[in-house]
Amino acid sequence: MNPINEKSPEHFHIMVVEDEELIRDMIQQNIEWAGYECTIAESGIEALEILDGDSNKVDIIITDIRMPGLNGIELTKKVKENYDSDVIVMTGFADDFDYEKVIECGASDFFQKPINPKELLLRLKRVLKERILLAERNRANNELKKNIEKLQNAQEQTVAALASTAEIRDPYTSGHQKNVTKIACSIAEHMGLSADLIKGLRIAGLLHDIGKISVPAEILSKPGKITKDERNIIKNHCRVGYDILKGIEFQWPVAKVVLQHHERMDGSGYPLGIQGEEILLEARILAVADVIEAMSSHRPYRAALGLDEALEEIRNNRGTLFDPVVVDACLDLASKGKVKFE
Ligand SMILES: [Fe+2]
Known part of the structure; x- marks a missing residue:
């Protein structure tokens, strides 16, 4: 023109x-x-x-x-x-x-x-x-479109930089956040959730363990059993993650999802002990993806348990610990060989 x-x-x-x-x-x-x-x-x-x-x-x-x-x-x-x-x-x-x-x-x-x-x-x-x-x-x-694109790029780069800070300190979980995100987004897509929700889920997934930055490296990489105090320090990563992210004005409830990713359907999770639909859907999806990835991967205190055992875990706890709809979507994806990560 x-x-x-x-x-x-x-x-x-x-x-x-x-x-x-x-x-x-x-x-x-x-x-x-x-x-x-x-x-x-x-x-x-x-x-x-x-x-x-x-x-x-x-x-x-x-x-x-x-x-x-x-x-x-x-x-x-x-x-x-x-x-x-x-x-x-x-x-x-x-x-x-x-x-x-x-x-x-x-x-x-x-x-x-x-x-x-x-x-x-x-x-x-x-x-x-x-x-x-x-x-x-x-x-x-x-001009507005260009600025929105710039902001979105800056946001993506910031999320990636933040995500890598947590993983640099904890080599054993390196790649964990990315893998969890991949599984969580596949589950959400399989459930037919909106592209917008999935965008927010992706960011929350990439940052869900950011709070582990507050956990001393020797606890994170400790090969043997951890003490109760050490466990409590690790558990605190949800709140620390929330505190880090709560001041960022995302379009999605990223900080809350991070806070809730260890909550369980029956209220037995942490840090709040909330249950059922009190837990955000994104957090219920991350909970399943997190367990699948963690059990399938090697940890300092144990060898990888494998995908089959991980699937067994979510199947056994369908409806008690984990959202049954999310579990069904994950099992269906797995039966089609579509639960994949590096
Ligand atoms: Fe976590």
């Missing part, structure tokens, strides 16, 4: 398409007197040739309807399909006037001959004003 809102009025370029020389000259004169640049074309075909030569230059085309070859309605359609110019249609025959047809083909305005120069210029100015407003709106929209 022309940067027309940067043009001074005298730089607007109008093209008059009219097969009758007298009328064509009269319109051209009036347009030039008003200070606009004006090009003339004797037919629709010539008008298209001019547009092809320099399509960005013409802001508004004023065209007659009845012309040999391409008529004004056909010309308007072609202009709206292929070029950026606005079109004002004029006609000298009452029978030609079909408002619906004129608007349907994309014209911005119309008027009837005999031409009243004052009316012609008023209509021209109005269409130009709309054109300027539209160009400004498009530019503002494009």
Whole structure:
């Protein structure tokens, strides 16, 4: 689109398409007197040739309807399909006037001959004003879209950076958050949940163990049994994660999902001991994905138990610890070989 809102009025370029020389000259004169640049074309075909030569230059085309070859309605359609110019249609025959047809083909305005120069210029100015407003709106929209994209990229990069800080300190769970996210998102998709919910689930998944940053590395990588105190320190990662994330204004309840990812359906989880639907759906999905990934992977205190045992665990605790709908979706995915992670 022309940067027309940067043009001074005298730089607007109008093209008059009219097969009758007298009328064509009269319109051209009036347009030039008003200070606009004006090009003339004797037919629709010539008008298209001019547009092809320099399509960005013409802001508004004023065209007659009845012309040999391409008529004004056909010309308007072609202009709206292929070029950026606005079109004002004029006609000298009452029978030609079909408002619906004129608007349907994309014209911005119309008027009837005999031409009243004052009316012609008023209509021209109005269409130009709309054109300027539209160009400004498009530019503002494009700017807004670019800024939203930038913000989304920045958010994704921030989430990835945050996620990696937790994993750098705990090599045994390196990749755990990514794998859990993959499983959780597959389950959510299989459940037919909305793309928007899945976006939020993805972020919560990538950050669900961020609170482990507060757990001393020697506890995280301790090969033997851990003490009760050590267990309590580890359990605190949900609250720490919540505290880290609660100040970030995500579009989704990321901090709450992180807080709740160790809650269980029967209230036996932590840190709040909430149950059933008090637990956010995203957290109920993460709980299942977390168990599947953790049991399938190697840990400092035990070897990997394998996917089958993990599936057995969620099957046995379907409805007690884990949301039955989420468990069913996960088992169904697994039966199709679709529970996969690195
Ligand atoms: Fe966790």
